[in-house]
Amino acid sequence: MKAAVVPGPGVRWELRDVPDPEPGPGQVLVKVHACGVCHNDVWLTNGVYNLPGIDPVIVGHEAAGEVVAVGAGVTARQVGDRVGTTWIQAGCGRCDFCRKNPGLLTGRTGMNCTKPVMTGMTAQGAHAELIAVTAQSTVLLPDALSYEHAAPVLCAGYTSWSALRAAEPQPLDRVAVVGIGGLGHLAVQFAKACGFETVAVTRSPDKTAAARELGADLVVSDGAGLVAAGGADVILVTGLSQETAADALAGLRPGGRMVLANIDVSGGLKIGPERLLWANGQRILGAGHDGLHLLTEALNLVASGRVTPRTELFPMQRVAEALDRAAKGDVRFRAVVQY
Ligand SMILES: NC(=O)c1ccc[n+]([C@@H]2O[C@H](COP(=O)([O-])OP(=O)(O)OC[C@H]3O[C@@H](n4cnc5c(N)ncnc54)[C@H](OP(=O)(O)O)[C@@H]3O)[C@@H](O)[C@H]2O)c1
Ligand SMILES: [Zn+2]
Ligand SMILES: [Zn+2]
Known part of the structure; x- marks a missing residue:
């Protein structure tokens, strides 16, 4: 697949061919159609945050797309589902935080669990044609919502x-x-x-x-x-x-x-x-990503037409430019890359 790889701290993103991910147990494989650029992607790239310990480094956590395969044990998602993926995919389920907050899947889990699964940080990011994520961290997109309008809602919204x-x-x-x-x-x-x-x-x-x-x-x-x-x-x-x-x-x-x-x-x-x-x-x-029920409310509001993300669309071949523009604060108001 093609993916936007971060070659090193402060180095421009490069669109490269990398191996396709495969869905493990409990995961779905998503064909990404659109992924937004969050300011945290800027900080991950320019070295303000440590680069993720994943190889190759691919960041991003605002991907909307279609399920193209499901891993073992997945029952709530099926091939063909239109889904949004999210930043926090899972807690470890074993640390003190997870014991006190069983099943919690919020920004708090990401910041307090000793071994969380976080898209674009501890696991492959979403600026790619394909991403394998835990099925439990996905949301079904309303039919009326385009991938390009869904993407900015998945973190920013x-x-x-x-x-x-x-x-x-x-x-x-x-x-x-x-x-x-x-x-x-x-x-x-x-x-x-x-x-x-x-x-x-x-x-x-x-x-x-x-x-x-x-x-x-x-x-x-x-x-x-x-x-x-x-x-x-x-x-x-x-x-x-x-x-x-x-x-x-x-x-x-x-x-x-x-x-x-x-x-x-x-x-x-x-x-x-x-x-x-x-x-x-x-x-x-x-406040941050405070529960998938809130994400669902936000997506429904956008699908109803009462809220409309303002996006600047970039084909994946121009992904590095999308990041550069976001870093400069030039985008009105979310850069969204199409894969
Ligand atoms: N809590 C969470 O879970 C979570 C999730 C995602 C992002 N964030 C954080 O939310 C913030 C916004 O992210 P974003 O993706 O919306 O970023 P963004 O699109 O780059 O927007 C940031 C806005 O901050 C203002 N700004 C820029 N430079 C500034 C400066 N030097 N001093 C004060 N204000 C400045 C600008 O607004 P004006 O031009 O109108 O002043 C700019 O449009 C970031 O800090 C990001 O890390 C938090
Ligand atoms: Zn974000
Ligand atoms: Zn934990």
Whole structure:
């Protein structure tokens, strides 16, 4: 098969012929039709994270495709199923975390299990024509959903929907989204689709018009802008930096929840003494891939047409360009590679 191989840290992806994977027990073999480029693929490639210990190195965890073979013992998936694959395929089932959380298949499993199976990290990634994954980590795609629109939902949408759910927004709450990229452009749409007044917080003036088209009622550039606009009850942080999260915290209303769905590889969240979380009953939460039932909700919302990923499509021959553009923050709003 053809696959986008990462030759080494900081080296451009190369489309190469590599051996076809085979589905082991409990696995399905998926013919990938579309796979999104997540910012974590950028960090895996440019050496910010250690390169996965897999040979050859293939990253990616947003693949939508068709089941072309099933391994022994698989009953819930069949050849011909249209499926989405996910980042966390399995926990080890034996470590302390897995004993306390039997059967859990979330980002938490990936970060706490001593031997998790993670697509594009401990197991082959999804930027390839074929991928073998555990059947239990796949979701059936709604018929109305194209592979190209499903792909960004499998990580970006899953994460931003998990973040909105974690905030437990109440009727009449106002939701702000910090950082309008792959995750953020879906978070704005999810919040709006649920009927919440929505504020986009973007450092990029050229995104103002697009943020409004996505459904933002207001667009501001930072925490001061959010304060001036009256603040928000829920702040979903999806940008790359916790500095922007700390800045946005100024605009969190009393009783508000800030959800960190993002990862900042260069620093943590610093909360100044002026932010009286205790006096204001405010909470800061983390969210990620919080359960396949949430991914299913997100996919259904997209299939219903109320949320539409904005993608830039790349044929697999241009996969290296897709990664380069994502690294520069040039993509509006998710690069999706077709295999
Ligand atoms: N929790 C999870 O499970 C999970 C899953 C996937 C990804 N993530 C994390 O979520 C974040 C977003 O991922 P993504 O794929 O959506 O990335 P992305 O498409 O590259 O978007 C990131 C956005 O962050 C903002 N940004 C860029 N450079 C910045 C800087 N120097 N300081 C502050 N903001 C900056 C930009 O928004 P504006 O131009 O609007 O400011 C950009 O569009 C990453 O940290 C990623 O690691 C977490
Ligand atoms: Zn991702
Ligand atoms: Zn475990």
